[in-house]
Amino acid sequence: xxxxxxxxxxxxxxxxxxxxxxxxxxxxxxxxxxxxxxxxxxxxxxxxxxxxxxxxxxxxxxxxxxxxxxxxxxxxxxxxxxxxxxxxxxxxxxxxxxxxxxxxxxxxxxxxxxxxxxxxxxxxxxxxxxxxxx
Amino acid sequence: xxxxxxxxxxxxxxxxxxxxxxxxxxxxxxxxxxxxxxxxxxxxxxxxxxxxxxxxxxxxxxxxxxxxxxx
Numbered sequence: 001x002x003x004x005x006x007x008x009x010x011x012x013x014x015x016x017x018x019x020x021x022x023x024x025x026x027x028x029x030x031x032x033x034x035x036x037x038x039x040x041x042x043x044x045x046x047x048x049x050x051x052x053x054x055x056x057x058x059x060x061x062x063x064x065x066x067x068x069x070x071x072x073x074x075x076x077x078x079x080x081x082x083x084x085x086x087x088x089x090x091x092x093x094x095x096x097x098x099x100x101x102x103x104x105x106x107x108x109x110x111x112x113x114x115x116x117x118x119x120x121x122x123x124x125x126x127x128x129x130x131x132x133x134x
Numbered sequence: 135x136x137x138x139x140x141x142x143x144x145x146x147x148x149x150x151x152x153x154x155x156x157x158x159x160x161x162x163x164x165x166x167x168x169x170x171x172x173x174x175x176x177x178x179x180x181x182x183x184x185x186x187x188x189x190x191x192x193x194x195x196x197x198x199x200x201x202x203x204x205x
Contacts, residue, residue, distance in 0.1 A: 025135050025166060028162075029162065029163060029166050032159045032162060032163060033163065035155070035159070036159055036160075036163075039156075056156045057154060057156050057157050061154065061156070063151070063154055063155050063156070065148060065149065065150070065151035065153070066149070080155055080156070083155040083156070083159045084148075084153075084155045086159070086162075087148065087153060087155055087158050087159065087162065088148060090135060090136060090162060091136060091141055091144045091145050091148055092141075092145075093135075093136065093141075094136050094137060094138045094140075094141040095138070095141050095145075097138070098138055120138065123142075124138070124141065124142050124145075127142040127143075127146065128142065128145050128146055128149070131142075131143070131145075131146030131149070131150070132146060132149045132150060
């Protein structure tokens with residue numbers, strides 16, 4: 001059975017992770033919503049006809065997807081970049097969740113589970129690097 | 135909303151520029167709103183009603199997919 005310390009910290013960590021996941025979704029959805037509204041406020045002509053709206057998602061449409069592009073676009077207040085930032089936050093949320101679990105297990109001195117969390121993090125980083133190399 | 139395994143591939147797609155924010159944003163918003171509303175409604179609704187609504191929605195989606203595939 002779990003010792004006294006573990007009993008104290010486990011629910012706390014689960015609460016922290018649950019709040020963090022919920023917070024990540026709320027923050028990212030709010031960011032996406034602000035970006036979408038801003039996009040159509042800046043370019044109201046996109047909403048005027050169905051054809052204009054369709055052109056937004058045409059295969060040739062450009063949108064920011066690198067850190068530098070997104071940062072520059074957000075700084076300039078561009079809606080599309082803010083939407084991209086929101087989606088990036090959404091993608092980053094579960095990765096952050098693994099990092100928090102790893103720290104939590106380390107505080108608990110659970111060597112096995114913190115090592116597993118670290119391996120998951122390393123594999124995520126490896127997958128990302130392999131996937132983005134051309 | 136995104137699982138740990140899906141985050142690995144989602145991050146790669148995003149970095150490669152394969153995630154069009156204009157397509158992904160309404161999908162993400164719809165999933166969140168639907169999940170929140172669904173979990174609230176699920177406890178109150180009769181399971182028979184739910185089944186019928188679900189079948190109807192699946193049939194509409196199926197018809198739409200066939201329509202888009204053929205036309």
